Amino acid sequence: MRDLGIEAAKITRALWYVDKQACIFCGEEQGVICPACTTEYLHPELGRCRGCGKLILSEKIHCLDCEAGKGPKHLDQITAWGHYAGGLKEFIQEIKFKAHPRRLMEIARPFSDWAISQLPVVDGVVAVPMHASRMAERGFNQAEVISSVLHWQLGLPILCGVERIASTSSQVSLSRQERLHNLKGAFEVQQPEKIKGRSIWLVDDVTTTGATLEAVAETLRESGVQAIYGLCLAAGLEKKLVPLCD
Template identity: 45%
Template sequence: MTSETFSKWKSLVSQIWYEKEKICLLCSRKSIETICPECQEIYFQPQMRRCISCGKLIANQGTQCKDCLSGIGPKGLMKVVTLGYYENAWRELICNVKFKSQPYLLLGISDCLTELAMKNLPPPDAVVPVPIHPHKLAERGFNQAEIIASILSNHLGIPIKNYILRTKNTLPQTSLGRKERIENLHGAFEIKEKVMKDEIIWLADDVTTTGATLEECAQILKTNGVKEVYGVCLGAGKEE
């Protein structure tokens, strides 16, 4: 038996007998999960509540952040769930997906994401990705929100519907303040295909900070007959 054949057999046998060791996507240490328990604790901060209106991480015992309590947050969503605090290694991972052509990294977080949505949201009729502008899609080659939606769709058997079209190539939201974000997105979306009446929709996106994008999409869906809209995002801001 050649050494190559032997090592193939060895690897096959070890796959049967032992659980394969993974490397944590965030800290690169060996782990039994794709994101190790320590990193989940650091970046997902499960002890912190999420604002139900915009998904921001909040330290208080209430259900909403200060902005949403004061009425300047989004109003069109029933609830927004977010996986982690958009900072440090978690932010880097999302940026690697979006700007460094590594959409496949999202596969590593599919279990966490599915569990988050399943545990916190009612069953939907469809999952809708927040669209990016066709020119941006053409350059980048993929829409990260569509991958998030397809992960949820594959794991939970929910259909994906591309109900919305982005008609305005807006400035990146990160460079703008709250008021400018809302103005920037005004009229940026249109309904692309006929919306089924009274549906419950999960709206998927990568990051939410003020919730302005989710709100704009939710309003358009609701105007066109959707009953309830829930947001699912990977990263969110934190209330200081």
């Protein structure tokens, strides 16, 4: 009986405890995100442009584009957890294109802790919506999964009602102005009275020019949302910075 008790204890420890946790980006057994990957992909030493979210020199609050008036106008702030490159980029692409949304739970705690340290507490979280045709193709909206992570970790309500009513062409090769034109009229708020006067985090996986966040935010502003803070997993680096990874 004593041996059975020892074996049961070993099984319990195996189920509930992990002595060494592998880094989700490189696999090294140095914690959820190892120091090397934190430096290479999350860049805590760099600031984030308050206008578009891209990583910039820490002493500034806006990138050159936003200083020149070329950034989003309808958000109070945009911030991104890390640089869309290397291990973080591969992680996001595996979630989106290889249908592994559950992997977002691996970063739930560090991402949520970072988000609440960067942005004001708000009334709720809004996910950038996906058109029904894309949803049918992919099977999930990664922005909604990220919103669910924030809800469970921080207790922030998920606010629904924003829909993507137009299916648009790919934004990848378009300039910011072309992206904004492409997204014109693509979003609509159902029952705006439910979000009027509220403050929100507007959540997506990646921001490059900020055009998608801007298009959704414009629709939200027209529906009476008081404060909008964009939050993404990753963004680009300001062009004048030397790339720190490919």
